[in-house]
Amino acid sequence: MSNITIIGSGLAAYTLIREFRKLDKETPLTLISSDAADFYSKPMLSTALAQGKDVNSLVITPAEKMAEQLKLKMIANTTVTGIDTAEKTCTLDTGDMVSYDRLVLTLGADPIRIPFQGNANDDVLSVNNLDDYARFRAKLAANVKRVAIVGAGLIGCEFANDLLSQGYQVNIIGLGATPLDTLIPAAAGRALQSALQQAGVTWHLGTTIKTFNSHNKNYSVVLENGDCFDCDLMLSAIGLQSKTEFAKQAGLKVSRGVVVDATLQSSNQSIYALGDCAEVEGQILPYVMPIMHGARALAKTLAGEPTKVVYPVMPVIIKTTLHPIVVAGNTRGNEVSWQMESVEDGVKAIAVNTAGKMTGFCLTGKTANKEKQSLLAGLK
Ligand SMILES: Cc1cc2nc3c(=O)[nH]c(=O)nc-3n(C[C@H](O)[C@H](O)[C@H](O)COP(=O)(O)OP(=O)(O)OC[C@H]3O[C@@H](n4cnc5c(N)ncnc54)[C@H](O)[C@@H]3O)c2cc1C
Missing domain, CATH: 3.30.390.120 (Enolase-like; domain 1)
Known part of the structure; x- marks a missing residue:
């Protein structure tokens, strides 16, 4: 019987597998994931403090249970380093190979990092998965009071809101003149700016970091506009970049993401892509709702009924509870x-x-x- 291999264990992978298992209980499925493959909700990472959740309680279903419930062969804590489209195999970092008949890439995206001048660049954190979140919480627990966030988009503003709820002092640095300037009109951004400012945020907008240095357990931040301040932790939230590296090496068509058509099929007819790594008909939609709709369509296609994804109107909710x-x-x-x-x-x-x-x-x-x-x- 033909098998399907899925690389990744995020929302895209597990939503697809759940939808697929509703239609097909028998086809062998293999899941390979760099991380532990526990099921969690990534949007909760930026609201977990206010909700009293720690890293362990963010896990909704452990990997073994997911494997059992969904009848999966699970290869966790293992990274795919390459694919051979002619032989239809994935190479793993263990040196092993996994054969596939059909392959689905749900690789997600990497946080964009820009190197700041100074001696503390390596201490800047980004939070994009449970392991990152564990590091973030460990740092917060180490007597941190002042957090600087670079990036005034959805993720930066949500983390600011969450940190404020627990009494942290927050500085936000953003290149735009207003928060969320690529997503919402300036007047709406100013309304959010004012609400978070009243709750204690110090904003540094229209600027970026010139230098970031560490001095005796403190960090000093100097901005391009001349402002400077100290902090105990720096969080970077300046955007995400689809993971495309080995898709490109394997000869798949890649633009900003792995290029797929409306059936989520890549330039190779045995390989599909879904979620933050995929560019669907020219669009990258790194949100939960497009993943849900894409997963339903792809599950049908994989079960034998070729189906194009049709996106309804999909609201984006910014979880800044203060505004x-x-x-x-x-x-x-x-x-x-x-x-x-x-x-x-x-x-x-x-x-x-x-x-x-x-x-x-x-x-x-x-x-x-x-x-x-x-x-x-x-x-x-
Ligand atoms: C803090 C935060 C808050 C958010 N809030 C919202 C929100 O409120 N609403 C909303 O709609 N969206 C939100 N999003 C976006 C949403 O969470 C993502 O679009 C979604 O979770 C992406 O899922 P994914 O499965 O595509 O990627 P991921 O969850 O990143 O999964 C990628 C998987 O691929 C694996 N992987 C990668 N490379 C390899 C490899 N080479 N070999 C093996 N495995 C590999 C990884 O280990 C991981 O398991 C938020 C995102 C963040 C970071």
Whole structure:
């Protein structure tokens, strides 16, 4: 019987396998993962402090249980170093080979790191998986009070919100003039900026780090705009880059991610890609909802019914509980402009096209919850 091998054990891998097992209980499945392959929810990493979760309690289902429930051959703590598309084999860092009939890449993405001048670059943390989170919590436990975050996007702002909830002092450094400037309009960003500032954040926007040095258990940060301050821990959250390295080496078509069509099939007809590593018809959508929809479509394809993924309107919720934000629909491009309104404690922004039709929206503050459903209905 033909076998399917999945590389990775994140949300993309496990959602796909769950969906596939609903359709096919017998086809042999092998999962290979660099990490321990425990099932967890990555979005919880940036809200775990407020929710009283530690690394152990973030694990929803241990790897062995996942293997048993989903009838999987599990090869955990093992990295795939290459694939041979002619022989249909994966090479592992143990030196072993695994054969596949069909292969699914769910490799995720790596945090982007920029080298700062100074002697403390190696001490900068990024949090993108459970092992990173364990390191982060171990550092926090070592008498840390002042945390600096470089990157004022979704992940940086969510970590700031979470750290504030536990009384940490937070400095955020962001290149844009307002937080989340690539995702939401400036007025909405300013509303978030003001809410987090009132809760204690010191913002350094429109600038970046010039030097980062360590002195007697302290770190000193000097910014390009001349500001300087000390901190006990530096977190980098400046974006993610799809993992494509061995896909490229194997000759698969790669752009910003592993290039796949609407059926999630790569340029090699036996290989598929899903999740943060995949570029689906030109788009990288590094969020949970696109993974869910992609997994359902790919499960059907792998079970014998070729299916294209069709994405509905997928809101992105920014989990800054001090000032929640939701953004949905098409909010970018030259043909889109914003109609702004101040509401209660936040902003209601409607994106309209040149014909005056709503194409998307962004809501902040209490309104984010109240009006989300009715505006989403208007986008369908
Ligand atoms: C802090 C944080 C908060 C977030 N919050 C939200 C949110 O609120 N809403 C939302 O929609 N999205 C959110 N996201 C994004 C969302 O969590 C991701 O899009 C999603 O989890 C990605 O899943 P994935 O399976 O593609 O990748 P990953 O979960 O990164 O999994 C990749 C897997 O591949 C394995 N792997 C990689 N290379 C190899 C190799 N060579 N050999 C073997 N195994 C390999 C890794 O070990 C890992 O198991 C958040 C992300 C972060 C970091």
